[in-house]
Amino acid sequence: MLDYVRRILTSSVYQAAEETPLEKMQLLSARLGAEVLLKREDLQPVFSFKIRGAHNRIAQLSAGERARGVICASAGNHAQGVALSATRLGIRAVIVMPTTTPAIKVGAVRRLGGEVVLFGDGFDAARAHAQELADKHGYVVVHPFDDPDVIAGQGTIGMELLRQHPGDIGAIYVPVGGGGLAAGIAAFVKFLRPEIRIIGVEPEEAASMKAAIAAGHPVALDQVGLFADGVAVRQVGNETFRLCRDLLDDIVTVSADEICAGIKDIFDDMRAIAEPAGALALAGLRRQVETGEAPKGALIAINSGANVNFDRLRYVAERAEIGERAEALLAVEIPERPGSYRAFIRLLGQRSISEFNYRFAHGTTAKIFVGIKLTGGDAEKREIIAQLQGHGLSVTDLTDNEVAKLHVRHMVGGRVADLPDETVYRFQFPERPGALLKFLEGLNDEWNISLFHYRNHGADYGRVLVGIQVPAATRSAFIAHIDAIGFPYWDETENPAYRQFLANQ
Numbered sequence: 442m443l444d445y446v447r448r449i450l451t452s453s454v455y456q457a458a459e460e461t462p463l464e465k466m467q468l469l470s471a472r473l474g475a476e477v478l479l480k481r482e483d484l485q486p487v488f489s490f491k492i493r494g495a496h497n498r499i500a501q502l503s504a505g506e507r508a509r510g511v512i513c514a515s516a517g518n519h520a521q522g523v524a525l526s527a528t529r530l531g532i533r534a535v536i537v538m539p540t541t542t543p544a545i546k547v548g549a550v551r552r553l554g555g556e557v558v559l560f561g562d563g564f565d566a567a568r569a570h571a572q573e574l575a576d577k578h579g580y581v582v583v584h585p586f587d588d589p590d591v592i593a594g595q596g597t598i599g600m601e602l603l604r605q606h607p608g609d610i611g612a613i614y615v616p617v618g619g620g621g622l623a624a625g626i627a628a629f630v631k632f633l634r635p636e637i638r639i640i641g642v643e644p645e646e647a648a649s650m651k652a653a654i655a656a657g658h659p660v661a662l663d664q665v666g667l668f669a670d671g672v673a674v675r676q677v678g679n680e681t682f683r684l685c686r687d688l689l690d691d692i693v694t695v696s697a698d699e700i701c702a703g704i705k706d707i708f709d710d711m712r713a714i715a716e717p718a719g720a721l722a723l724a725g726l727r728r729q730v731e732t733g734e735a736p737k738g739a740l741i742a743i744n745s746g747a748n749v750n751f752d753r754l755r756y757v758a759e760r761a762e763i764g765e766r767a768e769a770l771l772a773v774e775i776p777e778r779p780g781s782y783r784a785f786i787r788l789l790g791q792r793s794i795s796e797f798n799y800r801f802a803h804g805t806t807a808k809i810f811v812g813i814k815l816t817g818g819d820a821e822k823r824e825i826i827a828q829l830q831g832h833g834l835s836v837t838d839l840t841d842n843e844v845a846k847l848h849v850r851h852m853v854g855g856r857v858a859d860l861p862d863e864t865v866y867r868f869q870f871p872e873r874p875g876a877l878l879k880f881l882e883g884l885n886d887e888w889n890i891s892l893f894h895y896r897n898h899g900a901d902y903g904r905v906l907v908g909i910q911v912p913a914a915t916r917s918a919f920i921a922h923i924d925a926i927g928f929p930y931w932d933e934t935e936n937p938a939y940r941q942f943l944a945n946q
Contacts, residue, residue, distance in 0.1 A: 445628035449625070458486070462481050463478050466711070469706050469727075473727065474730075475735065476740065477742070478606065480743045482744055487553070489517075489521065489522065489719075492525060494593075495523045497593055497597075507532050509578075510580050511523060511533070511580060511583050513534075513582065513585065514564065521748070523555065534555045535571075537571040538558070539560070539566065541562055542559070586620055586674075591621050595621050598743065599630045611740055612729075614726045615627075615641055615722055616743060618647075618649075618673070619677055622743070622745065623681070624681045627639040627688035642694075643693075644666060644673075644697065646668070646697070651694060654689075664929055671717070693729060697760065700717050701756075702761050703727065706720070713744075715746070715749070716749035717753075722742040722745070766822070770796075770811075770842070771826070771829075771836055772937075773809050773835070777806055794811060795812035839938055844906065862911055865909075867905070867906050867933050869928060884923075
């Protein structure tokens with residue numbers, strides 16, 4: 442740690458980066474009954490903390506290395522940090538970005554002086570191409586996290602925090618992707634204030650540091666979710682793993698819905714919009730306060746960035762209330778007769794209904810999909826379910842059902858009689874022009890498509906729910922066929938949301 446403290450104290454980050462404010466979240470503090478502070482790294486010149494590590498690394502280059510130029514592979518914040526730092530120092534910067542990178546990020550890198558090379562469908566392909574170019578042309582590779590100078594640059598945040606809040610600090614919550622930010626902050630804070638807990642926070646669908654610590658060494662995840670793209674790292678670095686393993690007190694994982702709730706919290710308190718990775722630490726802080734695991738004293742969350750596509754906010758707004766447990770999604774069976782809807786609403790009393798989906802069906806029972814606003818979180822949801830069941834109604838809780846939240850809520854009423862051999866799959870593919878067509882062309886005419894739902898959520902990937910008639914005799918051939926398409930998929934045929942609202946009667 443002593444070496445890192447020296448590197449942090451002598452770093453060059455302030456040639457390009459700024460000391461960002463530490464601000465109290467008044468509304469959230471009052472709601473949680475704790476002092477919650479937010480470190481505003483979203484206010485950096487590139488709207489992300491990444492400028493710190495990138496500039497500190499590039500500033501250490503020798504004259505000969507500067508003449509060769511630098512290169513990195515990145516789809517977002519690191520790319521912008523390298524581009525700005527190199528431009529300010531008069532150094533050529535080549536940035537390799539996946540072809541799936543949104544145009545807004547490509548344009549930002551170019552405006553900052555970076556030479557953009559678009560290559561591959563994902564980060565791994567871009568990184569390999571960047572290394573090929575470095576070997577061929579002699580560029581110096583600027584790693585996004587697994588480099589001592591990069592780690593030290595990020596560690597200057599820890600130095601600022603201890604100066605800005607010299608009083609009692611219970612814990613600092615840090616987003617974890619590759620681990621550079623967490624390693625740098627932990628190295629400085631634990632050296633001077635070892636009593637402060639350093640909590641890493643990862644998305645449930647991209648918990649690469651948690652997996653590495655459990656295994657005792659860095660491991661590559663089979664796949665990672667892309668919603669919090671700033672921390673969507675399949676494998677952490679060797680050096681960041683070594684530091685985080687020894688210095689982090691805990692790692693918390695949170696859902697995409699909880700991250701959306703964190704984005705809303707930041708907006709409500711600061712009138713600022715965080716990117717999903719930027720709200721990740723706050724989501725972990727909230728999780729520990731609500732479960733009683735947060736220590737006493739001030740609780741600090743790092744808002745790591747604000748580089749978010751505007752159209753992604755549609756998804757965030759839709760999921761934020763579920764993430765903060767302010768909405769319940771329920772499937773309820775009511776009698777199929779006049780007056781049943783009115784009687785059902787009466788049972789809910791003065792509670793606000795956010796969604797109600799129903800379609801007439803022959804028979805004695807109607808199935809409805811209903812969203813209900815909550816003010817008392819999960820406890821109120823359990824109370825509502827018990828109340829409905831007490832009046833003889835069958836209730837299925839779909840609040841945490843991914844297929845229900847993404848697709849079925851928009852498709853209720855789609856039953857078809859006499860539809861044999863229907864199976865349902867959820868697919869995910871890179872969101873770029875032509876990707877949906879490629880997906881459809883990958884499904885040949887041997888199997889009939891009986892259901893199809895696609896919605897653009899403004900993310901880097903698209904999601905489709907597909908019903909396909911697959912006779913049992915051809916099931917093996919079908920599985921081999923969709924494996925060959927190459928997109929991740931999940932069999933949702935037995936999903937209760939599908940069974941209740943869409944399945945063959």
